Amino acid sequence: MSIATASRRNLLIATAGLAAATGLAQTAAAATPKPPARTRIPRTADSITTADGTRIFFRDWGRGQPVVFSHGWPLTADAWEDQMMFMAANGFRAIGHDRRGHGRSSQPWDGNHMDQYADDLAELFQALDLKNIILVGHSTGGGEITRYIGRHGTKRVAKAVLVGAVPPLMLQTPAYPGGLPIGVFDGIRQGVATDRSQFFKDLTTPFFGANREGAKVTQGMRDSFWMQGMMGGLKNEYDCIKAFSETDFTEDLKKFDVPTLIIHGDDDQIVPIGNSALLSAKLVRGAVLKVYPQGDHGLAQTHKAQLNADLLGFARA
Numbered sequence: 001m002s003i004a005t006a007s008r009r010n011l012l013i014a015t016a017g018l019a020a021a022t023g024l025a026q027t028a029a030a031a032t033p034k035p036p037a038r039t040r041i042p043r044t045a046d047s048i049t050t051a052d053g054t055r056i057f058f059r060d061w062g063r064g065q066p067v068v069f070s071h072g073w074p075l076t077a078d079a080w081e082d083q084m085m086f087m088a089a090n091g092f093r094a095i096g097h098d099r100r101g102h103g104r105s106s107q108p109w110d111g112n113h114m115d116q117y118a119d120d121l122a123e124l125f126q127a128l129d130l131k132n133i134i135l136v137g138h139s140t141g142g143g144e145i146t147r148y149i150g151r152h153g154t155k156r157v158a159k160a161v162l163v164g165a166v167p168p169l170m171l172q173t174p175a176y177p178g179g180l181p182i183g184v185f186d187g188i189r190q191g192v193a194t195d196r197s198q199f200f201k202d203l204t205t206p207f208f209g210a211n212r213e214g215a216k217v218t219q220g221m222r223d224s225f226w227m228q229g230m231m232g233g234l235k236n237e238y239d240c241i242k243a244f245s246e247t248d249f250t251e252d253l254k255k256f257d258v259p260t261l262i263i264h265g266d267d268d269q270i271v272p273i274g275n276s277a278l279l280s281a282k283l284v285r286g287a288v289l290k291v292y293p294q295g296d297h298g299l300a301q302t303h304k305a306q307l308n309a310d311l312l313g314f315a316r317a
Contacts, residue, residue: 265295
C-alpha cells in the first residue's frame with residue numbers, strides 16, 4: 001500500500017469516527033431535553049400568566065422602592081388596601097396580588113400549596129422586574145413570603161415583615177407541641193365545605209376580636225371579609241387550609257438574611273402568638289418582635305394607624 005493510499009484510508013476512518021461521535025452526542029442531547037427557558041412572562045396592566053397558565057391579578061400603586069403585600073386566607077389584596085394606599089402616598093411602590101384561587105385570580109384545580117404560591121410570587125417579581133423589595137405577609141401570606149425566601153432566596157429582597165403570620169407551623173406535632181390539634185383544621189374544612197358563606201360570616205368574630213370587651217368592629221369590616229372570601233374558589237380555599245396549617249416553615253425561617261420585623265397581637269384567636277411569632281422570632285437571625293397588646297388577627301383593619309406607622313418606620317429605617 002502506498003503512502004498516499006494509506007493517508008486516504010486513515011482520513012476516511014477518522015472522518016467516520018468523528019461522524020459517529022457527533023451522532024452519539026446529538027442522540028444523547030435529544031434524550032435529555034432541557035426545560036424551556038422562560039425569559040418573558042405574559043402580563044397585562046393588572047395580571048400575569050404563570051407557567052401553568054394561571055392568571056394572577058395584582059394592583060400596582062405609587063412609585064419608589066417596592067413593598068409587596070401578601071394577604072391572608074381566604075382574603076384578597078383588598079385586605080391590604082389601607083396599608084397600600086398609605087405606603088404609596090409616602091413614597092413607596094405598593095403592590096398586592098390575589099393568591100391563585102383567591103379574589104380576581106383564576107381558580108385552577110391544582111397548585112394550591114405553599115411551594116406553588118411562592119413560585120407564583122417569584123414569577124410576579126420577574127414579570128414586574130422588582131428588586132430591593134420589602135415583603136409584607138399577613139397570616140397565610142406570611143407563610144407565602146417565608147416559603148418564597150426558602151425557595152428563591154433574598155436576591156430581590158431587602159426586608160421582610162411578618163404580621164400575624166402562620167410560621168413556623170400551626171399544626172400540633174411532636175416538634176411543636178404547642179400547636180393546634182388537627183381537629184381544629186378539620187373543623188374549618190367542614191365549615192367551608194358545608195356552608196362557607198355562613199362560616200366566613202361567623203369567622204369574622206374571632207378574626208377581628210369582636211367577642212372581646214371594648215372591641216370596635218364595624219359591620220363594614222365583617223362585610224368586606226365575607227365578600228373577599230366569597231370571591232375565591234371553593235376548591236382553592238379548601239386546599240389552602242392544609243397549606244396554611246400543615247406546612248412547616250422552620251427551615252425557611254432559618255434562611256432569612258435580611259432585616260425582619262415580626263408583628264403579632266397577643267390576643268390573636270386565629271394564629272395564637274405562642275406557637276407562631278414567639279418561635280419565629282427565635283428562628284430568624286436578628287428579627288425584631290413587636291407585640292400589640294390585646295391585638296387580634298385583623299390588625300390591618302383594627303390597628304390600622306399603628307400598623308401603618310410601624311410599616312413606614314421599618315421601611316424607612
